[in-house]
Amino acid sequence: MVxxxxxxxxxxxxxxxxxxxxxxxxxxxxxxxxxxxxxxCAVSDVDDARxxxxxxxxxxxxxxxxxDFERDVIEPYVADHAAGRTPNPCIECNxxxxxxxxxxxxxxxxxxxxxxxxxxxxxxxxxxxxLGRGVDAAKDQSYVLHVIEESVLARMLLPVGExxxxxxxxxxxDLDLRTAQKPESQDVCFITNEHGRxxxxxxxxxxxxxxxxxxxxxxVGQVDSxxxxxxxQRKGLGLAGGTDPxxxxxxxxxxxxxRRVMVGEKADLVAPVTELESWRWVGxxxxxxxxxxxxxxxxxxxxxxxxxxxxxxDEPHRRIAAGQSVVGYDADDVVVGGGIAGRxxx
Amino acid sequence: MATSxxxxxxxxxLDHAASTPLRPEAQTAWLNASAHHHANPTxxxxxxxxxxxxxxxxxxxxxxxxxxxxxxxxxxxxxxxxDNLAIRGVLHAQGGIAVCSAGEHHAVLEPVEHAGGxxxxxxxxxxxxxxxxxxxxxxxxxxVSVVSIMAIxxxxxxxxxxxxxxxxxxxxxxxxxFHTDAVQALAWIDLAxxxxxxxxxxxxxxxxxxPVGTGALFVRHGVELDAQILGGGQERGRRAGTPDxxxxxxxxxxxxxxxxxxxxxVARLGALRDRLVAGxxxxxxxxxxxxxxxxxxxxxxxxxHVVLADVEAEALxxxxxxxxxxxxxxxxxxxxxxxxxxxxxxxxxxRMVAQGSLRLSxxxxxxxxDIEAALEHxxxxxxxxxxxxxx
Numbered sequence: 001m002v003x004x005x006x007x008x009x010x011x012x013x014x015x016x017x018x019x020x021x022x023x024x025x026x027x028x029x030x031x032x033x034x035x036x037x038x039x040x041c042a043v044s045d046v047d048d049a050r051x052x053x054x055x056x057x058x059x060x061x062x063x064x065x066x067x068d069f070e071r072d073v074i075e076p077y078v079a080d081h082a083a084g085r086t087p088n089p090c091i092e093c094n095x096x097x098x099x100x101x102x103x104x105x106x107x108x109x110x111x112x113x114x115x116x117x118x119x120x121x122x123x124x125x126x127x128x129x130x131l132g133r134g135v136d137a138a139k140d141q142s143y144v145l146h147v148i149e150e151s152v153l154a155r156m157l158l159p160v161g162e163x164x165x166x167x168x169x170x171x172x173x174d175l176d177l178r179t180a181q182k183p184e185s186q187d188v189c190f191i192t193n194e195h196g197r198x199x200x201x202x203x204x205x206x207x208x209x210x211x212x213x214x215x216x217x218x219x220v221g222q223v224d225s226x227x228x229x230x231x232x233q234r235k236g237l238g239l240a241g242g243t244d245p246x247x248x249x250x251x252x253x254x255x256x257x258x259r260r261v262m263v264g265e266k267a268d269l270v271a272p273v274t275e276l277e278s279w280r281w282v283g284x285x286x287x288x289x290x291x292x293x294x295x296x297x298x299x300x301x302x303x304x305x306x307x308x309x310x311x312x313x314d315e316p317h318r319r320i321a322a323g324q325s326v327v328g329y330d331a332d333d334v335v336v337g338g339g340i341a342g343r344x345x346x
Numbered sequence: 347m348a349t350s351x352x353x354x355x356x357x358x359x360l361d362h363a364a365s366t367p368l369r370p371e372a373q374t375a376w377l378n379a380s381a382h383h384h385a386n387p388t389x390x391x392x393x394x395x396x397x398x399x400x401x402x403x404x405x406x407x408x409x410x411x412x413x414x415x416x417x418x419x420x421x422x423x424x425x426x427x428x429d430n431l432a433i434r435g436v437l438h439a440q441g442g443i444a445v446c447s448a449g450e451h452h453a454v455l456e457p458v459e460h461a462g463g464x465x466x467x468x469x470x471x472x473x474x475x476x477x478x479x480x481x482x483x484x485x486x487x488x489x490v491s492v493v494s495i496m497a498i499x500x501x502x503x504x505x506x507x508x509x510x511x512x513x514x515x516x517x518x519x520x521x522x523x524f525h526t527d528a529v530q531a532l533a534w535i536d537l538a539x540x541x542x543x544x545x546x547x548x549x550x551x552x553x554x555x556x557p558v559g560t561g562a563l564f565v566r567h568g569v570e571l572d573a574q575i576l577g578g579g580q581e582r583g584r585r586a587g588t589p590d591x592x593x594x595x596x597x598x599x600x601x602x603x604x605x606x607x608x609x610x611x612v613a614r615l616g617a618l619r620d621r622l623v624a625g626x627x628x629x630x631x632x633x634x635x636x637x638x639x640x641x642x643x644x645x646x647x648x649x650x651h652v653v654l655a656d657v658e659a660e661a662l663x664x665x666x667x668x669x670x671x672x673x674x675x676x677x678x679x680x681x682x683x684x685x686x687x688x689x690x691x692x693x694x695x696x697r698m699v700a701q702g703s704l705r706l707s708x709x710x711x712x713x714x715x716d717i718e719a720a721l722e723h724x725x726x727x728x729x730x731x732x733x734x735x736x737x
Contacts, residue, residue: 030683046682063660064683108661108734 001111002026003098004053004060006045008179009117009160011052012168015175016159017115018056025111026053026060029102031069031093032190052177065101072096074190081197081227082205084253085323088144089188095147103152113155120145121161122153123334127283129153131335136164143293146327146338150282201227210259212237214246215268215346226251226259231321232269237261249319250346262346270316271344274326279308279339286336290328294320294341300329305337319344356670358719362709363500363530363649364674368596369555369710371603376557376596383591388580397591404594408562411601412547413538418564420584421594425529425550426453427574428563431585432525432546433457433492435571442491445482445519447474448692449501452677454494454527455688466495468692471641472504476514483518490519497541498530501676501689501705502638503649505535512543523569529553529561533604533710534612534646545569549601551593555710556600560593607710615708616647618717622706623650625721630654630728637690637703648708653695654728657702660684661737665727671720675703702736 002014004026017024028049036044046062053060073092080087098116106114119134120142128150133140148156160168172180187193191200201207205227212221221238223229229237233248246263253259274294285308291300292311303313311317311326320326320341328337359367368376379400385393387401402416409416422428433444434457444463446454449472458465466482469475474495483490493515498505512524525546531537533554541547546569551560565571565584577586604611626634637651654662659675663684666673676687690700706720731737 050682060682061664062683064685067686104735105658105661105737108658108731108737109664110730 001102001106001109001113002115003102003117004028004049005117005185006048006052006179006182007117007185008172008177008182009119009168010049011056011117011177011179012163012171012175013115013117013159014053014058015056015171015177017157018058020159022113022157024056024058026050026056026058027102028060028062029097030062030064031066031073031097033066034190035192035195036189037187037192037194048179048182052179055175055177063102063105065097068097068101069093078201078204080323081201082253084226084229084251084259086230086321087323088325089190091144091147091325094144099145099148099152103155113157114152115157115159117160118145118158119161119165120158122156122158123332125332125334129156130282132161133329133333134158134161136166138297139165140297142329142335143296143298143325143327146325146335153282198225198228201225208257208259210253210261212239212261212263215249215262215264220246220263221261223261226253226261229261231319237263239263250343251321252343264346268346269318271319271346272313272316273306273344274311274313274317274320275342275344276305276309276311276326276339277322277342279305279326279337281337282335286328286330288330289314290330290336293327293329294324356719358671358716358723359711360706360708360716360720361672361674362712363503363553363705363707365552365558366555366709367711368557369600369603372551372556372596372600375599376592379595380592387589387591388578401589401591401594404591404598407598408549408594408601409564411532411538411598411605412541412549412564414547414564415567417582418566420563420565420581421589422561422563422585423559423590424552424561425451425527425548428548428550428561429453429494429525429527430457431563431571431574432548432565433494434461434574435584436492436523436525436546436569437461438572438574439570440491442489442521443486444492444494445479445486445490445522446494447479447496447506449474449499449689450494450496451500451527451529454496454525458494465692467694468689470694471643472499472502472638472689472693473643474506474511476507476510479511480514480518483515483522486519490522492523492525492546493519494525494527496530497526497528497537498534498646499689500530501687501703502651502693503530503646503707504638505531505540505644505646508541509543523566530646532601533608534648535644536608546571551597551600554600554604556597557593560590560597562597604710611710612647615712618712618714619647619650619706619708622708622717622720623652625717626652626724629721629725633657633728633732637693637695648712650706650708652704652706653690653699654702654704655699655732656736657728657731658737659701659703661731662702662704662727665730666723669723669727671723673704673706675705676700 004010050060077089118141119139121132123132207225210226211219249264249268250262293300303311322343383397385397387398444458446458448465449468523545526544527548545566547564552558
C-alpha cells in the first residue's frame with residue numbers, strides 16, 4: 001500500500017515500487033475537509049493522487065480518517081496552543097494517522113508492506129530496522145518520522161530516500177506525471193495562507209492577551225494572543241524600541257489561566273539542558289553519545305539523554321519551545337529515539 | 347498481496363440503488379432517437395418538428411408511467427436538478443421556507459438548509475412520522491412554502507407514507523406545496539398511486555435502467571416556481587436548454603419497461619433479497635442486523651441495508667471489491683471516500699454502530715448467482731475484519 005499524498009514524492013514512490021515488481025495499490029487519506037491551500041492530503045490533492053494512479057495503472061482508494069484526524073491531530077493542536085506550547089501537527093499526523101491508523105487498515109486488508117514518499121530510509125542494523133536520513137540532506141524528513149515504531153519500520157518501504165529531489169522530479173517528468181512540477185506542501189494542511197493560524201485557532205478557542213515581562217518580572221510589553229507566541233520570538237511583543245533586542249525565553253500558561261511571556265537577552269536564549277515531557281527509544285536505550293535535531297531542517301548538536309527526561313547538551317543549546325520534537329541520531333546518523341520538549345525553566 | 351482475499355473472478359454488481367445498467371429497450375430507443383433526431387426541437391422546420399414530436403412522445407410516455415398529465419413533465423438532467431428546481435424554484439417564487447426530512451438525499455437537504463429551512467428527524471424504523479412532521483410544521487415561525495419527503499430512502503429502502511404526509515401538510519401548512527423525491531421508487535412501488543396527491547415529483551432515469559443525465563420534475567398545474575436555469579424558455583419557461591431528445595427517448599422506454607416488469611421484478615428480486623439477508627444472518631448470527639427490515643415499515647424489495655458489528659464499512663467495501671462484489675455503505679463524497687451516514691444519524695443509530703453499515707441493492711439484472719456469490723464472499727470478509735479490530 002503506497003500512501004499517496006498527491007505530491008510528487010509519493011507519486012514517484014509508487015512508480016518505483018511498480019518497477020521493482022511489487023503489486024501496488026495507492027491510497028490517499030481524506031483527513032481534512034475544510035479550507036486548505038494545496039498541501040498534504042487535502043481534498044484537491046486526492047484528485048492529483050488518483051490521476052497519477054490512473055497514469056501508472058494502479059488502483060487508487062480513499063480512506064476517510066477525518067474523525068481520527070480531528071481527535072488525534074486538530075484537537076491536540078488547539079489544546080497545545082491554548083497551553084502556550086508550539087506543537088508540530090504534521091508529526092502528530094505521522095504518529096496517529098500515517099503510521100498507525102493507516103497501518104492498521106493495511107493489515108486488516110492484507111497488505112504486506114506500506115510505503116510512502118518520504119525522503120528517509122529504512123536501515124537494517126544489528127539492533128533491528130531503523131530510520132536513516134534520505135540521501136538528499138536538504139530534503140531529509142527523518143526528523144518528522146521519529147514517531148514510527150520499530151514494528152512498523154519492519155514493514156515499510158521508502159523508495160524515494162535513495163534519490164535527490166531533483167532525481168524525483170526528473171523521474172516524474174519522464175513518466176509524465178501531473179505532479180512533476182507541483183510545489184511542495186509548505187504549511188500545515190488545515191491552515192490557509194489567507195486566514196492563518198490566528199483565524200483558525202480563534203474559531204475554536206478564545207485568544208487571550210498576556211503581559212510580556214523581563215527576567216526581573218517587570219512588564220515590558222503585551223501580546224494580544226499568548227496562544228500564538230513561541231520561544232525565540234522577537235517581534236509582535238509590544239516592546240519599546242531602541243533597546244537591545246529581546247527574545248521570548250519562556251511562555252507560561254497555567255491551568256488557572258495565568259499567562260506570562262518572559263523575554264530575555266540573546267544569552268538567555270540558550271540553556272544547558274532541554275527538558276523533555278516524553279522520550280521514546282526506538283529499540284533498546286542507547287548509551288553512546290548522540291546528536292539531536294530539534295527542527296525539521298535544523299542542525300544536529302551533540303548531547304545525551306539523562307534520566308529519560310532531558311537532553312544534556314555538550315554545549316549550551318538554544319531553548320526549544322514546549323511541544324516541539326527532539327530527535328536523537330547515533331554515530332551512523334540513524335534515529336534511535338525521539339521525544340517532545342517540555343518547558344525548560346530559566 | 348498475500349492475503350485470504352479472493353482475487354477477482356466475477357463481477358457481482360449489488361449497487362443498483364446507486365445506478366443500474368441501461369435496459370436494452372432504453373438503449374435501442376436512445377440509439378434510434380440519436381440517429382434520427384439531431385435537429386434542435388425548438389426550430390420551425392420539419393427536422394425540428396420531428397425532433398419535437400419525439401420529445402413529446404417521450405413526455406407522454408413518462409407521464410403515463412406516473413399516470414399524470416404530460417404538461418406536468420419538466421425534463422431535467424437528473425434527480426439532483428429536479429430536486430433543486432422543486433425546492434429553490436418554489437422558494438424563489440413564493441418566499442417562505444422549506445421543510446424536509448433529515449434523511450433526504452443531499453440534493454434536497456442542501457437546498458433546504460442553504461435557504462434556512464427545517465428538518466424532521468426520522469423514526470427508529472427509518473420512516474418519517476406524520477405526527478412529527480405535523481409538530482415541525484406547527485412550530486415553524488415562518489410560512490412554509492414546500493414540504494419535501496422522499497418516497498423511498500436511498501440508503502435504507504424504507505417507503506414513506508406519502509399520502510399520509512401530504513394529508514398532514516394540507517392541514518398543518520395549507521400554503522405549502524408537497525414535493526417528493528421519488529428517484530428510488532419507480533421500480534419498486536406503484537408510484538403513480540402512491541404519489542397521486544403530491545404536487546411536485548422528482549425522478550431520474552438511471553435508477554431504473556434509463557440513461558444517466560436524464561430526469562424530470564413533475565409540476566402540478568398551479569404550482570408557481572421560478573426556473574433555475576434561465577435562457578431560451580424551453581419546458582414552458584421552467585427549464586432552459588436544448589432538450590435532450592435521445593435521452594428523453596431512452597428515459598421513457600426505461601420507464602415503460604420498468605412499470606410493465608415491476609410486479610414480476612418485485613416478486614423475484616424481493617425473494618432474492620430476502621434470501622440474501624437470511625443467508626447472512628445464518629452465517630453471521632448477531633453480527634449482522636438489518637437496519638429496517640425487521641422494523642415493520644415497508645421497504646423497497648431490492649434494497650438490503652444492514653449494520654455489521656465491529657466492522658468498518660470502508661474496509662469491508664475494499665475487501666468485497668477485491669472479491670468482485672460491488673456494494674456501498676453510506677454516501678461517497680466527491681473524493682471517493684465514505685462519509686458517515688446522515689440517514690442513520692437521523693434515525694438515532696449510534697455513530698460507531700453506523701460505521702458498520704452495508705447497502706446491498708438489487709436490480710433488473712440481478713440473478714441467483716449474484717446472491718450465491720454474495721453469501722460466499724461477505725461472511726469471510728466480515729470475519730477477517732473483526733479479527734483485525736474492525737479494519
